[in-house]
Amino acid sequence: MVHFSILALATSLLVPGVLTAPAAEPAVAIQRRFDGTAFNNWSEGGSNIRCVNGPGGSFTANWNSKGGFVCGKGWNGQGARSITFTGTYNATGPGYLSIYGWTTNPLIEYYIVENHADLAPNEPWTLKGNVTSDGGTYDIYTATRINQPSIVGTATFQQFWSVRREKRTGGTVTTPTHFAAWKALGMNLGTYNSVIVAVEGYTAKGGSGSSGSASITVQ
Template sequence: MVSFVHAIVGALVAAGALATPTKAYPAALGKRVYTNIRGENNGFFFSFWTIGEYGNVTYTNGTAGSYSTTWSDVDGFTTGKGWREAKPRNITFSASVKAIAREWYISVYTSTPKGETYIMEHHSEYNPCSAPLATAKGTLHSDGSDYEVCEVDRGADFLQNWSIRKDKRFNGTVTTANHYNYFAAQGMVHNPIEDADYQIFATESFLHGSGSANVTVSEAI
């Protein structure tokens, strides 16, 4: 029955009939070409996005703010759980990642029509701030570590804000306001939360890596 549900979801997405579902999807979701599934589960918002024709990705909602994801030889994906409304909240997370991949990371992630913002808490070899398109924006100290900050122009007026933690960690609390305020102070044009589609704690990988992750996210009061 679960596999049958996966096949139906994939077919609807391919046909463009399920861009933004309003119902929760508690079972695992299988990867399809250009899949983009969003919904609500246990009071949290979740997003499951993949691109490419190769490999496999699954996303499974758990209790409250928990989720798990597995991937194998995949072109690229971003999955995560959080909130529909993006705001400068304090986000507590705990993650366990086992990966054979040159490029993977976990981060607080927001997406808007004008760009993306990553507050990266742990990553493998890939550092976007070392890329040729990156413009350095200095160093921010927050939550017990320095963060390397940069801006990447992807063209067509689409900007990425990156804040990359130097003392990598798999659990802790992210004071997002510190990052958002720093971006503004540095004159970074893209606003991370204005017109944001959502705010999640995301797992992302690309370039045919494989691995698994178990993540729990909540808002620190």
């Protein structure tokens, strides 16, 4: 389970390039765009993390760190849609390649994990069921984050997870299928805040960090 979250939605336009977050002051940069090219780059103070905003729906990530980060591209104010992406992903340690987003009222952080390295080491996830979608089977989990950073500040909130058994780095993800499966299990989302194709790495409770590289294009 992730030990960090996107803290806020900035309204400034980010030009293509590299955003580096200082250790003492996590940074957020999001383009307020609705066409799949909104770039999100957040770090909680790790070193050797480099996320680069490319043209259109493309971005790259390279990291070797014990700090946490999330970077990716997608849509603001949306969530229920089909998302197609391609690329490469190679990682070790805790981390994911996922469809990632938030809702408000209720405040939910959600993941549809397409590929991953170490999956939630030592984390208290609760298995709720599974769903078949887009040629694969996903196990559904919930988790609770207590007094942790969120898009509305420090808060207690639920995380919803769909984790694909057949790992892949590319394809189409039909998010409404997951949302309907979650709802049938009593896992209710709120108002969509954002959804992105995200690469994420973090430090596990045991202290191990992550490393890897990714090059992703959102169609």
